[in-house]
Amino acid sequence: MASKPHSMLYIGVxxxxxxxxxxxxxxxxxxxxxxxxxxxxxxxxxxxxxxxxIARENILKAWKREWKSA
Structure with a gap:
């Protein structure tokens, strides 16, 4: 779930x-x-x-996001 594009994410099971x-x-x-x-x-x-x-959730939570402006 997200608040808006390129913002906070919530990952859960x-x-x-x-x-x-x-x-x-x-x-x-x-x-x-x-x-x-x-x-x-x-x-x-x-x-x-x-x-x-749960294993997939942990993988996604460890993911580092890097947003770059176009």
Whole structure:
């Protein structure tokens, strides 16, 4: 989830995506999302097992973003 292009990202794991997105949009998702106004789903990735989803989450959270102006 993101607040706006080239801004704050929230990466998480859930078993019920639609419900979790709705929580974030109602500002009851997480304190981090409330603080930075994160409420737009920009990417979702399915996984067969929770262990796989958590491993992928950790990989994405370690990712370093570098934005360059065109």
């Amino acid at each position: 859930t078993g019920y995506l639609a419900a979790r997105v709705e929580q974030h949009r109602r500002d009851v998702g997480s304190a981090f999302c409330r603080r930075y106004g994160i409420e737009t789903l920009v990417y979702a990735e399915p996984a067969e097992r929770i262990e796989v989803a």
